[in-house]
Amino acid sequence: MPPRYPLKAKGYKELTNVINKIKDNSMQWRYFKQKIFFGAVRISALIIVLTLGGIVFHIIFNGIGVISWDFITKYPTDSMTKGGIMPAIIGTLYLTVGAISVGLPLGIVSAIYLTEYARQGKIVRIIKVGINCLAGVPSVVFGLFGLGLFVVFLKFGSSILAGSLTLGFLILPTIIGAAEEALKSVPQTFREASLALGVSKWQTIFRIVLPNALPGIMTGSILGIGRAAGETAPIMFTAAAYFTSKLPGSIFDEVMALPYHIYVLATAGTNIEQTRPIQFGTALVLVALVLGIDLIAIVIRSYMRKQKRW
Amino acid sequence: MGVNAIINVNDVNFYYGNFKALTDIKMDFKKNLVTALIGPSGCGKSTLLRLLNRMNDLIDGTKVEGEILFAGQNIYAPDVDPVEIRKKIGMVFQKPNPFPKTIYNNISYGPKLMWNLSKSDIDDLVEQSLKQAVLWDEVKDILNKSAMNLSGGQQQRLCIARALAMKPDVLLMDEPTSALDPISTAKIEELIDDLKKNYTIIIVTHNMQQAARISDETAFFYIGKLIEYNKTGKIFTKPDVQHTEDYITGRFG
Structure with a gap:
C-alpha cells in the first residue's frame, strides 16, 4: 500500500514526536502558546504606534520649517x-x-x-x-x-x-x-x-x-x-x-x-x-x-x- | 373588600408575552400594615409587587387583565397616568440604587421636580426624610458627598429616604435586605417596623424569618397563584394549606 500522506516522510516523524513531547508536558506547551500570542499582540500594538508616529514625524519634519x-x-x-x-x-x-x-x-x-x-x-x-x-x-x-x-x-x-x-x-x-x-x-x-x-x-x-x-x-x-x-x-x-x-x-x-x-x-x-x-x-x-x-x-x-x- | 384596605387586587392575570406569570390573583392590602409576599423564585411575588406601581409597564410585551384598585381607583384604567400612581406608591429595590449624585441631591431630586419648593423647604424635607430613614445622624455632615461612598446598608436607607421624600401612601419593597449584611438588615427591619405607623408597606422577601419578624400579614405564592393569605402568626404556626407549611418548614423551595 502506498503511503497515504507523502508528508509523513523522514524527519516528519521526529518532529511529531517533539511536538507530542511538548504537548505531554502541557504547562510548558501552554506557556509557549501564551508567549507566541502575547508577542503577536505586542507587535500589532507596536505597528499601530509606529504608523501614527511615522505619519506625525513625517509631517513635523517636513512642515516645522515654515x-x-x-x-x-x-x-x-x-x-x-x-x-x-x-x-x-x-x-x-x-x-x-x-x-x-x-x-x-x-x-x-x-x-x-x-x-x-x-x-x-x-x-x-x-x-x-x-x-x-x-x-x-x-x-x-x-x-x-x-x-x-x-x-x-x-x-x-x-x-x-x-x-x-x-x-x-x-x-x-x-x-x-x-x-x-x-x-x-x-x-x-x-x-x-x-x-x-x-x-x-x-x-x-x-x-x-x-x-x-x-x-x-x-x-x-x-x-x-x-x-x-x-x-x-x-x-x-x-x-x-x-x-x-x-x-x-x-x-x-x-x-x-x-x-x-x-x-x-x-x-x-x-x-x-x-x-x-x-x-x-x-x-x-x-x-x-x-x-x-x-x-x-x-x-x-x-x-x-x-x-x-x- | 375590607374596610381599611388601601389596595384591592381583583382577579388579576398577568402575562410576559405568552407566559402567564400570575393567575387569578385576588387580595386586599390593608392600610398601615406590613404585608409580606413569600414564595419560591419565579412564583410571581415580585411581578405582583411591580404591578402595584405599574413598573411592569417598562417591559415590552406584557399584558394585565383584571383591575387593581388604589384608594378605590383602578390604576390600570386607560385615563390613569402611571407617573401619578408612582408618586403615591413608592418603591425600594433589591439592590441599593442611589443616583450618582450627592446624598442631598438624591433626596431632593424627586420633590424638586414635583413641587415648587423653596431652598429651606427642601432642606427641611431632606432632613426629615433622612431622619425617618434613621440615616440623618450618619450623614448630616456629608450631605454634599457622593451617595456612592456610603456603605450598602446606608445606601439602602438612603433609597428608602428618597422614596419617603415623595410623601407616598404605600411603600413597596422588593427584597430590600437581600444584598445587605445582618447588621444593616436589622436596621432596615427596625425601620420598617417604625414606618408602618405612617405608611402601608408591602415587602417581597425570600427570608422566612424576616417575614415572620416584621410582617402583620403574609401571602404565600406558588407558580403564579396565591396559595394562602392570612395573619402572619397564623401562616407561620397553623397554615390552612399543606403546601404553605411545606414551604415554610423548608421542605421545598
Whole structure:
C-alpha cells in the first residue's frame, strides 16, 4: 500500500514526536502558546504606534520649517506660494464647530429615540442598518448630496452653512453610535429608581440618563470632530473656497479650509514643488488643530467622569 | 373588600408575552400594615409587587387583565397616568440604587421636580426624610458627598429616604435586605417596623424569618397563584394549606 500522506516522510516523524513531547508536558506547551500570542499582540500594538508616529514625524519634519507666527496669522500671498494660512485655519474652525452643532444634537436625539423610546423590533433594526450604511457612504457622495440639497436646491450657495450641514450629516453615524452605546451603558437601575419616584420618562432621560451618558457621548464626538475637520471631499462643493481675501462675514459666505488648501496646493497650485513646505506646514497645523480640539474634549470628559461615578 | 384596605387586587392575570406569570390573583392590602409576599423564585411575588406601581409597564410585551384598585381607583384604567400612581406608591429595590449624585441631591431630586419648593423647604424635607430613614445622624455632615461612598446598608436607607421624600401612601419593597449584611438588615427591619405607623408597606422577601419578624400579614405564592393569605402568626404556626407549611418548614423551595 502506498503511503497515504507523502508528508509523513523522514524527519516528519521526529518532529511529531517533539511536538507530542511538548504537548505531554502541557504547562510548558501552554506557556509557549501564551508567549507566541502575547508577542503577536505586542507587535500589532507596536505597528499601530509606529504608523501614527511615522505619519506625525513625517509631517513635523517636513512642515516645522515654515511654521511661524506669520504663517498662522497672515493671508496667503503671491498666488498662495508665500504668506500664511490664517483664513484656512479660521474656516476649518468654523466648519468643525458648525458640523458639531448640527451633528451632536441630531445624533443625541436620534440615539435617545433608538435606545429609550422606540420599541426594539423590526423598525429599529432597519433604522440601525440605515445608520450603518450611512457610515459607509463615501465622503464624496456626501459632498454631492450637500451640493444638490443645500447649495443648489435650498440656495444656500457654497457657504459655511451648507458645508456645516454636509459635514454634520457625515459625522452623524459616528455620533449616533457613540451616543447609543453611552446611553445603554447607563444602568437600568437608575431609570427604574427615577421612574419609581413618579418622575416622568422625559425628565428621567433628561436629568438622570443623559448626564450620566455625556462622557461617553463626548468620546464619540471626538472621533466626529477629527473627521469633520479633516475631510476634503464633502466641503469641496459645498463650502470651500480656492482663495478668499477676507474672512467670512456670515454663515452664507464661502471659506478656505485646511484640508482643501492642502489639496489645492498639492494638485492645482501654481507651483506644486515650490509650495511643498507650505503643504506640509498646513498639514501640521491641521493635525495640531484636530489634536488640540480632541485634547479639550478629553479634558472636559475626564472632568465630567470625575463628577459621575458608579 | 375590607374596610381599611388601601389596595384591592381583583382577579388579576398577568402575562410576559405568552407566559402567564400570575393567575387569578385576588387580595386586599390593608392600610398601615406590613404585608409580606413569600414564595419560591419565579412564583410571581415580585411581578405582583411591580404591578402595584405599574413598573411592569417598562417591559415590552406584557399584558394585565383584571383591575387593581388604589384608594378605590383602578390604576390600570386607560385615563390613569402611571407617573401619578408612582408618586403615591413608592418603591425600594433589591439592590441599593442611589443616583450618582450627592446624598442631598438624591433626596431632593424627586420633590424638586414635583413641587415648587423653596431652598429651606427642601432642606427641611431632606432632613426629615433622612431622619425617618434613621440615616440623618450618619450623614448630616456629608450631605454634599457622593451617595456612592456610603456603605450598602446606608445606601439602602438612603433609597428608602428618597422614596419617603415623595410623601407616598404605600411603600413597596422588593427584597430590600437581600444584598445587605445582618447588621444593616436589622436596621432596615427596625425601620420598617417604625414606618408602618405612617405608611402601608408591602415587602417581597425570600427570608422566612424576616417575614415572620416584621410582617402583620403574609401571602404565600406558588407558580403564579396565591396559595394562602392570612395573619402572619397564623401562616407561620397553623397554615390552612399543606403546601404553605411545606414551604415554610423548608421542605421545598
